[in-house]
Amino acid sequence: LTYSGPAAVTAGETASLTFQIANAAGVDLGRLYGVVKADKFSPLWEDEVVIGVVPPKGSATGTLNFKVPPRLYGGEERFNLELFQDGRSERLASVPVRVQIQPVARPRFSYTWRLEEPGGDGQLNPGEAAALQLTLKNDGEGTSAKIDLRVFKEGEDHFVQLSDTRSKLEPLAKGGTATVKIPLTVKKEWLRSDKTVMPFTGDAIKLLVRAEERFDEGIDGRYRATMFNTLTIPVNAPVVPHAIAQPAMVLVANTIGADNAATVTVKVVDPGLKFLTVFQDEDKTALLPAAKLGADGLFTTTLTLKPGANSVRIVAIDQDDVDEVLPLRLWGEGTKPEKTAAKPEAKMKVQVEAGPVIP
Known part of the structure; x- marks a missing residue:
């Protein structure tokens, strides 16, 4: 069993990893398959290769179609392909494989925001039907996938009312932007279930802003571009927005x-x-x-x-x-030590003599 290549793959492509199986015996070897043995964080973990029949003194080719995650970082993937025959538990052969990962340009998010409020005093006042205008930007070098942009309350804040909190955005090219508007109101008071009226006494509200790439089903989206931030907006005080960007x-x-x-x-x-x-x-x-x-x-x-x-x-x-x-x-480098099961401790047999029968 040998690995034929390729030696390197590129993030986002479907690469054909090819293996050659030679049969030195004088009889068919049928129903062969290969199992990838890798660490559980590998994108190839538990993949399989169907090989089929290898004729006597002949050879066959097995191909593993590796859908390389589009946001995989550069580096190296290592694994072993182990060869088995259907119906038999023993391993027939094994080959170690090393594949270099070539990364592609990635997106990176930032956003700017401003408050639209009807009072015209530049601040968020309780009872106003205001709106948060948020502009998401791709500061990275690569085009993003489709994006989920969500704005939601921190915890159970009964005074904050939000509408249209989730936006599905089209991919953003390098330097591209998309703007959404989210209706926002801070209630002057909140009526509890016991009919107690609770007035708003805070000096700010907190909103959670999350943007992340959204890949189609079947695509490994690990390491996708994401951004998370807690946005604090003053209440009854001037609002001074500033840009929020990832390092x-x-x-x-x-x-x-x-x-x-x-x-x-x-x-x-x-x-x-x-x-x-x-x-x-x-x-x-x-x-x-x-x-x-x-x-x-x-x-x-x-x-x-x-x-x-x-x-x-x-x-x-x-x-x-x-x-x-x-x-x-x-x-x-080196061999990872195998975990050995602890030997069960021998239990000492204690013979208990029968005592007198108590009437």
Whole structure:
């Protein structure tokens, strides 16, 4: 069993991963199939290849159609293809495979907003039939897929009334924008179920804004472009809107040296950056306040990789609590230790002598 290629695939394409099976025996090998053995976060996890019959002293070809997720980041995917025969449990052959992932340009979202209110005083007053005008922009280098844009209340806020909170937008090209208008009212008072009248006494309301790409069914949408932000709007006070944007973060370098020592460098651009943090699997390995980031925006972190797949996430968060996540799958060399089941402890047999019968 051998892998014929390709050595690299591109995000968003359907690639044909080809395998050759040679039969050295003098009889047919029928009902053959291959099973992908990969870590559970792999886009190829548990895929299968149907091969069929391999004639005596002959060969056959098996093809795995890999629908590469369109937002997959650059890196490497590794897996083993294991060969089986229908009706038999033992593995006939296995081949390790490494495929390079070529990324494509990605979208990145930001938005601006303004308040439309009938009073003309530039502020949101209770009882007014106002509207929130929100303009979403694609600041990234690539065209987005279709977009779901949602604006909703934070928790059970009985004073805030929203209409038309979900918008389905067409794809946005680089630099493209789309504007939606959401009717908004802050009630002067709220009548509870026990007939108690509760007046509005707050000085602001909070709305949750979420934009994310929406792919058609059957397309793996992992790592799709998303943006989430809590928008605070003053009440009975002047409203001063400002643009909300995700930090821009790109991978500059990624090297793995001896002893599985990985060095990763990224560049971050955001004038309102708060901090950067790094996670390896579930462990936080680094935290850098924005004040310690150099003027060039470069940040370098070092990691010791475990054998096999390592899930690394670099997270940038700005003053508006908007984040950008760069997920990396880095591979450590060596064999991952297999989990061994603990041997059951031997139970000591205790013989209990029969006591006297109590009448």
